[in-house]
Every structure is written in structure tokens, then in C-alpha cells.
Amino acid sequence: MNIGNLSKIALKALLNNKMRAFLTMLGIIIGVASVITMIAIGQGSKMSIRAQISEMGSNIIMIHPGGERRAGVRMDPSEMQTLKIENYETLRNECVFISGISPLVNSSGQLVSGNNNYPSSVSGVGLDYLNIRQLKISDGEMFSASDIQTSAKVCVIGKTIADNLFPDGGDPVGKTIRFNQVPFRVVGVLESKGYNSMGMDQDDIVLAPYTTVMKRLLAVTYLESIFASALSEEMTDLATEEISSILRREHKLKDTDANDFEIRSQQELSQMLNTTTDLMTTLLACIAGISLIVGGIGIMNIMYVSVTERTKEIGLRMSVGAKGSDILAQFLIEAVIISITGGIIGVLTGFGASLGVKFIARWPVFIQPWSVILSFAVCTVTGIFFGWYPAKKAADLDPIDALRYE
Numbered sequence: 001m002n003i004g005n006l007s008k009i010a011l012k013a014l015l016n017n018k019m020r021a022f023l024t025m026l027g028i029i030i031g032v033a034s035v036i037t038m039i040a041i042g043q044g045s046k047m048s049i050r051a052q053i054s055e056m057g058s059n060i061i062m063i064h065p066g067g068e069r070r071a072g073v074r075m076d077p078s079e080m081q082t083l084k085i086e087n088y089e090t091l092r093n094e095c096v097f098i099s100g101i102s103p104l105v106n107s108s109g110q111l112v113s114g115n116n117n118y119p120s121s122v123s124g125v126g127l128d129y130l131n132i133r134q135l136k137i138s139d140g141e142m143f144s145a146s147d148i149q150t151s152a153k154v155c156v157i158g159k160t161i162a163d164n165l166f167p168d169g170g171d172p173v174g175k176t177i178r179f180n181q182v183p184f185r186v187v188g189v190l191e192s193k194g195y196n197s198m199g200m201d202q203d204d205i206v207l208a209p210y211t212t213v214m215k216r217l218l219a220v221t222y223l224e225s226i227f228a229s230a231l232s233e234e235m236t237d238l239a240t241e242e243i244s245s246i247l248r249r250e251h252k253l254k255d256t257d258a259n260d261f262e263i264r265s266q267q268e269l270s271q272m273l274n275t276t277t278d279l280m281t282t283l284l285a286c287i288a289g290i291s292l293i294v295g296g297i298g299i300m301n302i303m304y305v306s307v308t309e310r311t312k313e314i315g316l317r318m319s320v321g322a323k324g325s326d327i328l329a330q331f332l333i334e335a336v337i338i339s340i341t342g343g344i345i346g347v348l349t350g351f352g353a354s355l356g357v358k359f360i361a362r363w364p365v366f367i368q369p370w371s372v373i374l375s376f377a378v379c380t381v382t383g384i385f386f387g388w389y390p391a392k393k394a395a396d397l398d399p400i401d402a403l404r405y406e
Contacts, residue, residue, distance in 0.1 A: 007333055014334060024302045025342035027295025028382070032346025032375045033353055034288030039371040040354040042281025044364035049273050059230040060132060060266040061098070061239055063247070065222075066259055081222035082260045087250055088126075088226050094246055097239035100128030101228040103210040107217040109180040111206065113165035120161060122179050122206045124213025125227075132229045140173035140188030148209040151216060156188040158203035182216055184208060236265050285371075292378055295342065296386035299335050303390035307331065328395035335387020336380065343379035347372055 014021045065082045088103045095101070105124040110117055129135070130142060143154045155177070157165075162172045172186045184206075193202035214220055230239040240263050247261055317327065351367065358365040 003329070003333075007337075011337060014337060020302060021338060024298050024338050025295075025345065027291060027298045028339055028342030028379050029295075029346040029349055031288065031291030031293075031295050032343050032379050033349035034291050035285055035375040035378075036347065036350030036367065036371050037353040037357065038284035038288045039281055040350075040365045040367045041357060041363060042277060042284060043368050043371075044358075044366040046274055046277040046281070047366050048364035049277065059233045059236050061228045061230060061236065061243065062264045063226040063228070063243060064262045064264070065225075066262045081220075082251065083223040083226060084221070085223065087247060088223060090250055091226065091228070091243060091246055095228070095239065095242055097231055097235050097242050098228045099231050100131045101226065102126035102129040102132055103223045104129075104225045104227055105210055105213045105218060105220070105223055107180070107213055109217075111161065111165060112178045113175065116165050116167060118161065118164040120204055120206060122155065122184075122208050122213055122217065124210035124217075125207050126210055128229075129207065129227065132227050135193070136191045137188045138191040139171065140186070143187055143207075143209055148211050151211040152209060153182065153184050153212060153216065154187045155184040155206050155208040156190060157186055157207075158190045158205035159192040160201055160203040161206055162189055179206070180217065230265075240265060289378070292375075292382055295339075295379070296382035299338055299383055300386040300390060302338075303331060303335055303387050304393075306334070307390050307394045324395035328391045331391035331394050332384065332387050335383045335391065339379050339383025339387075343376045346379065347376060350375070 063083065085103065088101065091098075092101050102125050106121050107124075108121040109119075111120050126148065127142065127145060130137070137156065140156070142156060143152065146152075147154050157172060157177075165177055166172050166175070172189055175186050176183050177186060178184070190203070190205065190207075195201055210223075214223075228239065228243065230236040244259065244261075244263060248257075248259065251260055253260065318324075350372070354365045354367050357363050
């Protein structure tokens with residue numbers, strides 16, 4: 001008996017029990033849809049994080065003071081004073097694998113303009129900071145090198161600061177705001193960047209010359225950190241090694257001494273977040289994949305019931321010349337039809353669920369073609385695997401015993 005006839009017989013048998021066949025498919029449908037949706041959510045989150053890091057600058061290098069032990073107690077890196085302006089200037093003059101470098105110092109407090117106030121912080125930076133963080137001026141201009149040399153009380157503000165201190169919509173440029181009683185003249189407003197993937201408001205920012213923040217706000221002579229950008233993402237490791245070598249020389253560290261500074265790159269952050277996201281995606285996919293196994297067990301159960309119900313039919317087919325291989329193929333085809341049909345419906349359901357998550361929950365979603373192919377292939381293999389044993393049992397029935405079955 002050819003495959004075409006066997007397929008017709010199998011399809012007719014399934015159509016005679018539509019509801020039972022659909023309920024059997026349901027496990028496969030849910031499993032395939034869950035796998036596609038979970039992987040889409042995981043990959044969407046991964047791409048969103050990657051995009052956010054790219055916006056911040058994928059080749060950013062961050063240099064922080066390193067914590068050290070004093071009297072057996074490990075000190076907080078923020079309390080260390082190992083980064084000096086001289087270190088920044090040496091790195092700026094000697095590094096060949098970086099395209100920009102800027103000091104960074106922060107002071108937290110209250111911003112005031114007239115009757116309006118807003119809690120925030122002022123970041124003391126250099127001229128390269130805008131390029132390093134990929135920030136742009138939308139109104140006014142950036143403070144100048146002369147402002148840095150004279151520790152001028154000028155600043156550039158983000159949109160959130162402008163909206164809160166100037167709610168009437170007036171132009172902030174040229175206006176004076178106060179920060180912890182120190183007046184700052186606004187010389188520019190940054191383009192809005194909105195919130196990043198970690199929920200941080202990127203427009204809640206005030207930039208001032210680092211010399212101004214160090215002298216007039218903090219009264220310190222050391223830097224909290226140094227930001228740099230490699231010439232390209234591929235050169236990040238070379239730039240990191242170069243910076244480390246220069247700082248160890250400047251800090252007069254011996255070969256056996258540990259670094260008194262820490263260097264981190266966006267590349268490291270990206271790899272760490274990608275690893276975490278991949279782990280969560282795999283976990284979600286495995287949990288969803290359990291539904292496929294449950295669906296396969298459902299196929300096996302229903303095929304057992306079908307074999308039992310149709311024992312006499314099997315005996316009759318064998319008595320008129322059907323071979324065991326024909327019976328085996330017939331029941332296998334039924335199992336495969338159930339799993340493939342369930343897989344197709346599951347794929348469509350998975351697409352619909354993913355789009356629902358994207359437009360209703362507003363989560364980042366990206367449907368991977370390989371997840372569709374994988375889940376569909378798995379559900380097909382599941383149908384064959386779990387349908388084999390009942391089909392083999394049917395093929396091994398003795399025709400005489402089958403005809404006598406009540």
C-alpha cells in the first residue's frame with residue numbers, strides 16, 4: 001500500500017475524531033508557541049540592551065580608582081584618591097588607541113532656578129565627554145577650553161533639568177541656575193535621549209567643567225573616574241592594555257604589585273549582559289519545551305487508545321493482505337499529521353503571542369527564524385518518537401487475535 005493511500009486512511013481516522021485530535025494537538029501547539037514567544041522575548045531584550053549600549057558608545061572605557069586594603073580592611077574605591085589630573089593629562093598625551101578622554105567628578109545636591117528646584121547632580125567633565133557618550137547639543141553650545149582653565153561657573157543641561165527648572169518653556173540658555181548655592185550660567189541644552197533599557201533617565205544630566213566641580217563644589221584634587229573611547233570597538237582591548245601600562249608606570253607600581261585602579265569597558269558590560277540574557281532565554285525555552293514533551297506524551301496516549309479501539313480494523317486489514325509495515329506506517333503517519341498540524345498552528349500562535357507581547361506589554365521582541373525551525377523540527381521528531389511505540393504495537397498484532405478482540 002502506497003504512502004498516499006495510507007495518508008488518506010490516517011487523515012480520515014483523525015477527522016472521525018476531530019475534538020480528540022485537536023485536544024491531542026493542544027500540547028504541541030502550546031509548546032511550540034511558548035518556545036517561539038520565550039525566545040523572541042529573550043532575543044528582543046538582548047537586542048534592546050545591545051542597542052542601548054551602542055547608543056552610550058560600545059567602545060567606552062571607564063577607569064576607576066581601585067579599592068585596597070588598609071589595616072586588613074578593604075577600602076571603598078570611591079574613597080581612594082589614586083587618579084589625579086596629571087594621570088588624565090598623561091593618558092591624553094600618550095595614548096594612541098583612544099579617540100577621546102575626559103575626567104569625571106560628581107557632586108549631588110539641589111538645583112534651583114527662581115521658585116523651581118530639582119534634586120540632581122553636576123558632573124564635571126572635559127570637552128571630549130560629549131563625543132565619548134555620544135551626546136549632542138540641541139541649543140546653545142558646549143563650554144570651552146578657556147572655561148575649563150578658568151574654572152568658569154558654566155554648565156550644559158539635559159532636557160529633564162530644563163523642563164523642571166524652566167516649566168514655562170522659556171529658553172534656558174543664558175539663564176542662571178544655582179547648585180548648592182553656587183550660581184551656574186547655562187550655555188547649552190543637550191538633545192533628548194530618553195530612558196535607557198535599565199530605566200535610567202539619560203536627560204537628567206548637568207555637565208560643567210571638571211575644574212569647576214573639583215574646586216568650587218567638592219574642593220578635591222583627585223578624580224572619581226576617567227572616561228575614554230577606543231578608536232574602534234575592535235581596538236578596545238589594545239586601548240585597555242595601553243592605559244593600564246601607562247597608569248602602572250605613573251603610579252610607580254612594581255611588577256608584583258596589584259593595580260590601584262580598575263578598568264572596565266562597555267564591551268565587558270555588553271558580554272556580561274548578553275551572557276545573562278542568553279542564560280535566561282535558554283531557561284525560558286527549556287521551561288516552554290516541557291510543553292512539547294507533555295504534548296508528545298499526549299500523542300502516545302491517544303495513539304494507544306486509537307490502537308485499542310481499532311484492533312479489529314487492524315486485524316481485518318492484515319487478513320486481506322496488509323503487512324505489518326503498512327500498519328506501522330499508517331499509525332506513524334497519524335502521529336506525524338497530529339504533530340505537524342499542531343506545529344503549524346503553534347508557529348502561528350507563537351507569532352501572534354509575540355506580537356501581542358510587543359504591542360500590548362510594550363516589551364522588546366525579536367522572532368528568530370531558527371527558533372521557528374527548531375520548534376517545528378522538535379515537534380515533528382516528537383510526533384515520530386512518541387508515535388512509534390503505539391504504531392509498532394499495532395503492527396505486531398496477530399491478525400487472528402485482533403479479529404477476536406472484543
